[in-house]
Amino acid sequence: MTNNIIEVKDLHKSFGQLQVLKGVTEHIEKGEVVSVIGPSGGGKSTFLRCLNLLEVPTSGQIFFEGVDITAKGIDINQHRQKMGMVFQHFNVFPHMTVGQNITMAPTLLGKKSQAEADEMAKELLNTVGLYEKINEFPSRLSGGQKQRLAIVRALAMEPDVMLFDEPTSALDPEMVGEVLAVIKNLVKGGMTTVIVTHEMGFAREVSDRVFFMDGGILAEKGSPEELFGNPQNPRTKEFLGKVLY
Amino acid sequence: MSIMTIFSNMVKVVSRYWGLLLEGTANTLLLSALTVAVGIVIGAILALMRLSKFHIGKFKPLNAIATIYTEVVRDTPLLVQLYFFYFLIPMMFPGVDLGKVFSVALALCLNSGAYVAEIIRAGISAVDKGQVEAARSLGLNYTQTLQKVVFPQAIKNILPALCNEFVTIVKESSLASTFFVGDLMTQYKTINGTMYLAIEPLIIVSLIYFVLGFVLSKGVAAIERRMKND
Numbered sequence: 001m002t003n004n005i006i007e008v009k010d011l012h013k014s015f016g017q018l019q020v021l022k023g024v025t026e027h028i029e030k031g032e033v034v035s036v037i038g039p040s041g042g043g044k045s046t047f048l049r050c051l052n053l054l055e056v057p058t059s060g061q062i063f064f065e066g067v068d069i070t071a072k073g074i075d076i077n078q079h080r081q082k083m084g085m086v087f088q089h090f091n092v093f094p095h096m097t098v099g100q101n102i103t104m105a106p107t108l109l110g111k112k113s114q115a116e117a118d119e120m121a122k123e124l125l126n127t128v129g130l131y132e133k134i135n136e137f138p139s140r141l142s143g144g145q146k147q148r149l150a151i152v153r154a155l156a157m158e159p160d161v162m163l164f165d166e167p168t169s170a171l172d173p174e175m176v177g178e179v180l181a182v183i184k185n186l187v188k189g190g191m192t193t194v195i196v197t198h199e200m201g202f203a204r205e206v207s208d209r210v211f212f213m214d215g216g217i218l219a220e221k222g223s224p225e226e227l228f229g230n231p232q233n234p235r236t237k238e239f240l241g242k243v244l245y
Numbered sequence: 246m247s248i249m250t251i252f253s254n255m256v257k258v259v260s261r262y263w264g265l266l267l268e269g270t271a272n273t274l275l276l277s278a279l280t281v282a283v284g285i286v287i288g289a290i291l292a293l294m295r296l297s298k299f300h301i302g303k304f305k306p307l308n309a310i311a312t313i314y315t316e317v318v319r320d321t322p323l324l325v326q327l328y329f330f331y332f333l334i335p336m337m338f339p340g341v342d343l344g345k346v347f348s349v350a351l352a353l354c355l356n357s358g359a360y361v362a363e364i365i366r367a368g369i370s371a372v373d374k375g376q377v378e379a380a381r382s383l384g385l386n387y388t389q390t391l392q393k394v395v396f397p398q399a400i401k402n403i404l405p406a407l408c409n410e411f412v413t414i415v416k417e418s419s420l421a422s423t424f425f426v427g428d429l430m431t432q433y434k435t436i437n438g439t440m441y442l443a444i445e446p447l448i449i450v451s452l453i454y455f456v457l458g459f460v461l462s463k464g465v466a467a468i469e470r471r472m473k474n475d
Contacts, residue, residue, distance in 0.1 A: 054378055081384030091379035095397045104393060105383040150379075157383055 004063075005030045005161055005192050006051060011060035013046050020046045022216035023060070028161075028194060033187050035203035035224075036196045038213035039239055044196045047213060048165050051194065052076075052083045065160065081109060084154030088166040090146040092138045098125065098149055099134040102156045111157065124152040128182050144175030148182050155186075162186065164195040200243055204228050212236045254445040262436050262446075269432030270453055276350060276421065276428055277414040281361070283354035284414075285407065288361025291315060295366055298387070311362065318359035324420050327352045331424055349421045357414055364410060368402035369395060401472050408465040415457055429453060 006028040013021040020043045028034055036044045049055040051062060053069060053076050061070050069079050093101050102124060103117035112120065125131045128148040130141075138146055147167060154162060164183065168176045180202050187193055187206050197203055203210055204224040212220040212227060212235075220233040228244075231237045259266070294311035318326070330352035334343060372395050380390040422430035429450055436446040 052382055054382060077381075077384045077386045080382055083382070085379075085382035087375055087379060089375050091373070091375035093376065093379070093394060095401075105380075105385060108389060108393065109384055153379075154383070 003029050005032075005065060006194075007061075007063040008051070009061040009063070011047070011050060011062065012058045013043075013050060013055055014058045020216055021050070021057075024216075024218055026211070026218060026221070028192065030160075031190050031192055033193045033206055033208045034195070034211060035207040035209075036194065036211045036213055037198070037200065037203055037239075038211075038219070042214045043216045044213045045165055048163050048194060048196050051163055052080050052085055054085070081105075081111070081157050082160045084157060084159035084162045086147070086150050086154055086162070086164045086167050088169050090143070090150045090170070092141075092146050092149050092153065094138050097135050097137055098130060098141070101138065101149060101153050105153070106156050109157075117156070120156060121152075124155060125149075127185070128152055129178075142175060143171045144178045147171065147175075147179045151179075151182055151186070161192040161194065164193065164197070166196050166198065168197070168199060198243070200228070200240075212239065214239070251445055251448075254442055255449060258436060258440065258442065258446050258449055261440075262432070265432045265435065266429070266449065266453065269427065269429035269450075270457070272427045272431075273415060273418055273429040274457070276353065276418050276426070277411060279350060280353040280357045280414050280418065281407070281411045284357030284361045284410070287354065287358025288363075288365055291358060291362035292365035292369065295362070296369070296391075315359045315362055318356055319363075323352075323356055323417060324423065326356055327420060327423065330355075345424050346426045349424050349426050353414070353418060353421065357410065360410060360413075361407065364406040365399070365403055368399040368406065371402050372398045405465055405469040405472065408468060409462070412458055412461045412465065415461065416454060419454070 004027040008024055008026045011021050011024040012019070022043075024043075024047060036047065038044050046055055050057050051064075053062070057070055061068050063069070064079050064083065067074070067079065069076060093104070096104060099118065099121045102121040103112075103114065106112040106117045106120070107114050121134065122131065125134055128151065130145060130148055130152075133141065133145065133149075138149065141149065151162075151167075167183065168179050171179060176199070180199065183193070183195070184202075184206055195203070195207075207224050209221060210224050210227040211218050212231075212233065214235045220227060220231060220236045227236065228240065231240055291311045291314060294307040297305070297307045299305065299307050327349055330348045331345060334348040334351065376394050376398065377390055380394040381387075385393065418428055419430035421428055422434060425431050425434070433446050433450045437443055440446070
């Protein structure tokens with residue numbers, strides 16, 4: 001079990017009266033690619049956001065690289081540096097250039113000198129085809145370009161795991177492909193990845209395992225072949241029936 | 246009374262009292278600038294108090310003090326506040342003659358501080374929550390997030406509103422003339438008292454206020470346009 005990069009134990013999360021997560025226990029192994037699918041309101045995003053404590057769990061524990069990050073007195077900022085996150089709405093920093101978006105965190109947090117960070121920004125932008133935009137502001141980028149920037153911004157912290165929260169849901173359809181291609185490359189490179197997505201084809205293609213979340217629990221999980229090819233849970237069948245047509 | 250008489254009286258007022266009018270205009274601008282400058286300092290402190298996470302149990306004392314302050318100032322008339330300080334300051338510092346201008350200016354500053362606090366608070370809360378989440382997810386702590394991500398974006402919302410606050414104070418400071426502090430409206434009262442003319446000096450003073458307000462608010466609009474383009 002030492003190979004688990006993330007372990008979740010009996011995770012509960014409520015917003016006021018609303019119970020969103022009703023006890024999730026699961027682990028994610030180093031190098032594993034996990035897709036989380038399911039209907040809206042099923043708790044997918046909340047589950048993902050709990051992993052780096054953007055949402056503070058109501059109860060339960062989350063272990064990241066063996067450390068209980070839900071324990072009192074833990075410096076969550078230290079651990080977040082190793083957990084990259086990409087959001088549905090990109091959330092790139094509009095007041096910084098593309099280059100500064102990437103170098104700000106590594107330099108501020110003392111991981112890199114400015115020169116090293118600048119060098120890394122160039123390399124990263126090169127890999128996602130945004131090199132010539134390095135001195136532009138994000139307002140000059142398309143949605144797909146913004147999301148590619150957001151991905152390399154997270155990568156600049158050299159994280160051990162990447163969390164994607166519906167990374168293509170806010171994109172124009174013709175820009176989905178370019179973002180998925182970047183994620184696919186990342187996954188091929190061995191990055192441990194958890195991705196909440198509605199892109200079923202993509203989930204099936206890249207995932208080692210797929211979680212189906214519904215009603216605040218992990219209703220079903222398995223390999224893409226099992227879950228998409230031969231779902232057992234009636235809710236999974238119903239959901240897949242509606243989204244795969 | 247014909248228009249011609251009014252006009253010739255206005256000429257008389259200006260030729261006789263242009264020095265006073267100029268002085269009053271300068272004083273009004275000075276008083277307003279001072280008010281907003283100190284107001285920004287007070288407002289920033291209040292806004293930080295409202296943002297602070299310091300708490301005793303569920304009670305946030307800093308937040309509560311700042312909220313009460315802001316509400317009291319915003320929900321009572323400025324003129325009443327001016328009266329309060331006009332009488333209160335000499336009572337609080339007996340034997341020390343700080344002068345009435347000090348009391349009145351202090352009241353204006355404290356008043357403006359509450360409004361500036363709201364401007365700053367609104368400017369900060371207008372920054373998208375996703376920006377904070379992105380910064381925190383990179384490992385920045387709360388203070389770093391405010392410094393590097395929230396404040397630089399909030400300033401674009403805050404600056405134009407602060408300039409508007411200045412325009413407002415230029416007009417509102419006329420209430421200070423109740424205590425003859427030498428602002429533009431005070432000069433109106435002086436001229437009115439010595440020349441026994443009501444309308445003519447009023448027209449002149451109104452015109453000066455209008456030009457100040459018009460020019461300043463056009464300036465603000467220009468600043469706003471430039472900020473949007475960035």
